[in-house]
Amino acid sequence: MADKKLRFETRQIHSGYHIDQTGSRGVAIYPTAAYHFRDCDHAARLFELSEGGNIYTRLQNPTSSAYEERIAALYDAAGALAVSSGMSAILLTITSLAEKGQNIVTSPFLYGGTYNQFKISLRKLGIECRIAQHDSIEAMEALIDENTRAVYVESMGNPTCDVPDLERVAEMAHRHDVPFVVDNTFGAGGYLCNPFEWGADIVLESATKWINGHGTAMGGVIIDGGRYDWGNGKFPQIDGPSEGYHGLNLYKAFGPAAFVVKCRVDGLRDLGCCPSSFDSYLMLIGLETLSLRVDHEVRSAWRLAEYCRNHPKVRRVSFVGFEDHAGHVNAKKYFRHGSSSVFTIELEGTLDTTIKFVESLKLFAHMTMIGDSISVVTHPASTTHKQLSDEDKIAAGVTPTLLRISMGLENVEDLIDDFEQAFAAIDR
Numbered sequence: 001m002a003d004k005k006l007r008f009e010t011r012q013i014h015s016g017y018h019i020d021q022t023g024s025r026g027v028a029i030y031p032t033a034a035y036h037f038r039d040c041d042h043a044a045r046l047f048e049l050s051e052g053g054n055i056y057t058r059l060q061n062p063t064s065s066a067y068e069e070r071i072a073a074l075y076d077a078a079g080a081l082a083v084s085s086g087m088s089a090i091l092l093t094i095t096s097l098a099e100k101g102q103n104i105v106t107s108p109f110l111y112g113g114t115y116n117q118f119k120i121s122l123r124k125l126g127i128e129c130r131i132a133q134h135d136s137i138e139a140m141e142a143l144i145d146e147n148t149r150a151v152y153v154e155s156m157g158n159p160t161c162d163v164p165d166l167e168r169v170a171e172m173a174h175r176h177d178v179p180f181v182v183d184n185t186f187g188a189g190g191y192l193c194n195p196f197e198w199g200a201d202i203v204l205e206s207a208t209k210w211i212n213g214h215g216t217a218m219g220g221v222i223i224d225g226g227r228y229d230w231g232n233g234k235f236p237q238i239d240g241p242s243e244g245y246h247g248l249n250l251y252k253a254f255g256p257a258a259f260v261v262k263c264r265v266d267g268l269r270d271l272g273c274c275p276s277s278f279d280s281y282l283m284l285i286g287l288e289t290l291s292l293r294v295d296h297e298v299r300s301a302w303r304l305a306e307y308c309r310n311h312p313k314v315r316r317v318s319f320v321g322f323e324d325h326a327g328h329v330n331a332k333k334y335f336r337h338g339s340s341s342v343f344t345i346e347l348e349g350t351l352d353t354t355i356k357f358v359e360s361l362k363l364f365a366h367m368t369m370i371g372d373s374i375s376v377v378t379h380p381a382s383t384t385h386k387q388l389s390d391e392d393k394i395a396a397g398v399t400p401t402l403l404r405i406s407m408g409l410e411n412v413e414d415l416i417d418d419f420e421q422a423f424a425a426i427d428r
């Protein structure tokens with residue numbers, strides 16, 4: 001039965017799993033760096049990409065291939081590439097699209113690490129990241145010019161949970177003949193949101209979060225929707241003679257999956273940010289329970305967010321599930337299954353009160369993490385967004401008393417009790 005016909009919950013277990021000669025239920029972990037060639041001709045064909053197969057784990061690995069196949073199936077996409085972290089997924093994507101002198105246009109609601117990569121590291125490579133004042137179509141469109149090679153947003157911004165109008169941003173990007181790239185970390189492997197359904201061309205994700213789901217490995221994925229026309233003259237690195245492969249045209253050779261092939265054969269080969277087979281195995285295990293975990297976490301988020309909304313020591317609850325959230329309408333349209341297991345609260349009081357609250361929590365882990373089986377509280381102003389200037393913090397919605405909450409798999413009543421005792425501790 002084709003994977004496409006199977007529902008998400010079935011694909012998360014079956015896709016990418018092929019019974020091997022041992023009959024093993026588990027996908028095998030291949031802890032190897034290199035692979036035997038049959039003969040010199042075979043090796044040459046692999047190296048010139050005229051035959052597919054394993055060469056060296058920096059380029060591909062059978063455990064990672066199973067994981068990539070499962071991710072592509074979950075997104076109903078042309079192909080996927082596993083990399084060593086979410087940050088490397090972003091780096092490979094952008095450097096495969098834009099070169100020195102070119103630019104990308106992005107929404108301002110970005111994860112702090114992405115913001116730094118865009119503003120500092122990519123600038124040093126000569127790629128300009130034009131960060132719009134806000135995520136309206138007009139603000140982003142005004143920054144596009146003939147050197148723009150991508151429009152970039154997060155499907156749900158970190159930490160504010162802002163949700164851009166994905167369908168309209170896609171239309172705008174395509175009007176300018178530019179691919180639309182979405183960081184779908186909050187879309188949880190496509191379970192809560194699949195941006196390809198709304199016009200995205202390339203989706204990437206920090207697999208460290210919901211895909212792994214247990215905080216046990218770092219990873220990133222790049223997924224190719226397979227619909228973008230790379231033959232529009234803007235991407236000679238994809239539809240043109242490849243410098244690294246004796247003039248091979250990747251678009252003509254690999255068709256709809258040309259972009260992930262480009263990220264693999266040039267990006268991974270040259271930058272080296274490949275995953276280990278063990279980490280890919282952990283991702284496969286995580287994926288098997290993805291929808292179950294997310295459903296539980298989202299239900300708990302609703303419950304704790306309601307509790308916080310009625311608490312006198314909470315100034316504001318910012319949860320996309322609630323109608324007063326700026327992203328609510330878009331979240332309802334673009335996200336399924338209750339939208340999100342992450343929300344933010346702003347406490348009454350000061351930075352000191354907020355620190356006391358965080359340090360009094362006993363069950364919530366004080367970490368910078370989301371999508372973990374353990375519930376997490378994060379103070380963005382002192383952690384994920386610390387490097388930003390005060391002005392940039394305000395633009396990103398990060399105030400001194402803001403806390404980001406990511407719900408885990410515990411019993412939510414215990415988590416509410418934990419909040420209760422930490423609120424009581426503020427006054428002591």
Ligand SMILES: Cc1ncc(COP(=O)(O)O)c(C=O)c1O
Pocket residue numbers: 085086087088111113114154158183185186205206207208209218219220
């Ligand atoms: C939205 C988003 N994108 C990218 C990243 C970076 O991913 P990683 O930590 O796996 O490198 C994160 C990390 O929190 C994130 O939240």
